[in-house]
Amino acid sequence: MSEAISVLGGARFTGAIEITEAGLQGMISLRGDLADAALRAAVTSATGADMPDVRRITFGDTGQVAWMSPDELLLLVDYARADAVVADLSAALANKHHMAANVSDARAMFRLHGTGAREVLAKGAPVDLSPQAFGIGDLRRTRIGQLAAAFWMTDAETFEVVCFRSVGEFLFDWLCVAAEEGSLPEFL
Amino acid sequence: MLKLKCPACGVEAEETEFAAGGEAHLKRFGPGSDDRDFTDYLFGRKNPRGVHFERWRHAFGCGKWFHAARCTATLEVFGTYSARTTEPPADIVAAIKARRPGWEGFK
Numbered sequence: 001m002s003e004a005i006s007v008l009g010g011a012r013f014t015g016a017i018e019i020t021e022a023g024l025q026g027m028i029s030l031r032g033d034l035a036d037a038a039l040r041a042a043v044t045s046a047t048g049a050d051m052p053d054v055r056r057i058t059f060g061d062t063g064q065v066a067w068m069s070p071d072e073l074l075l076l077v078d079y080a081r082a083d084a085v086v087a088d089l090s091a092a093l094a095n096k097h098h099m100a101a102n103v104s105d106a107r108a109m110f111r112l113h114g115t116g117a118r119e120v121l122a123k124g125a126p127v128d129l130s131p132q133a134f135g136i137g138d139l140r141r142t143r144i145g146q147l148a149a150a151f152w153m154t155d156a157e158t159f160e161v162v163c164f165r166s167v168g169e170f171l172f173d174w175l176c177v178a179a180e181e182g183s184l185p186e187f188l
Numbered sequence: 189m190l191k192l193k194c195p196a197c198g199v200e201a202e203e204t205e206f207a208a209g210g211e212a213h214l215k216r217f218g219p220g221s222d223d224r225d226f227t228d229y230l231f232g233r234k235n236p237r238g239v240h241f242e243r244w245r246h247a248f249g250c251g252k253w254f255h256a257a258r259c260t261a262t263l264e265v266f267g268t269y270s271a272r273t274t275e276p277p278a279d280i281v282a283a284i285k286a287r288r289p290g291w292e293g294f295k
């Protein structure tokens with residue numbers, strides 16, 4: 001078995017805010033009928049989190065559940081658990097039309113922490129990131145610069161961002177430039 | 189700059205989050221159809237100055253296709269609606285008629 005490494009091996013940047021590559025993070029793409037009782041039960045048993053509403057993320061003892069589209073969730077669990085969770089989901093949904101895939105190594109994840117985190121993301125995403133419009137548990141799939149990404153807030157000063165691994169280094173560099181000391185407009 | 193509301197996920201976002209997919213409500217003519225119908229299906233497109241129905245995809249968002257009714261002259265968006273229909277729904281038609289009383293209707 002080869003040694004798993006995340007896209008930037010936990011790289012860090014400190015400027016106007018702190019940016020950290022999250023390291024190995026278990027991520028499971030689950031597609032199916034989100035109203036289905038068996039699917040909902042399987043998701044909750046894997047993560048301890050409730051089913052999220054549209055464009056929301058929920059947090060549980062053993063994972064997080066992100067609403068990605070009307071028929072798609074992203075489950076975040078410990079990296080080492082991802083394969084077992086996929087097996088459990090597949091068993092629970094064996095006779096239903098669905099897809100559960102471990103995409104951990106195909107994605108990158110970053111944490112943006114600091115009072116200016118909203119300002120940094122607002123430089124590249126066409127999203128109203130004011131506190132009135134976007135808060136803890138809200139989630140958006142959108143673009144950052146020209147890259148597809150999804151982000152959500154875990155507390156009042158922290159965002160988590162996911163993107164495809166192939167563009168992870170570019171997004172990290174982009175975020176670091178956007179977070180240069182003294183570069184935040186403080187509009188929000 | 190257009191602002192569109194994705195009916196699948198409810199986000200109201202600006203144009204750069206979407207991808208345009210051309211004219212909506214095309215009737216497909218496949219192999220075995222009349223040459224003229226097939227040519228029109230492949231290449232013939234409306235190009236109105238005014239009310240137009242288009243396909244859009246929430247490319248950077250939830251990924252779903254939907255339809256939009258808008259004015260090509262003013263960029264006013266009359267509404268967006270599910271792509272699972274062969275003609276504009278009544279509320280969209282009503283919204284267009286309210287803003288364009290002289291509009292000849294969907295055909």
Ligand SMILES: [Zn+2]
Nearest residue numbers: 194197246250
């Ligand atoms: Zn959408």
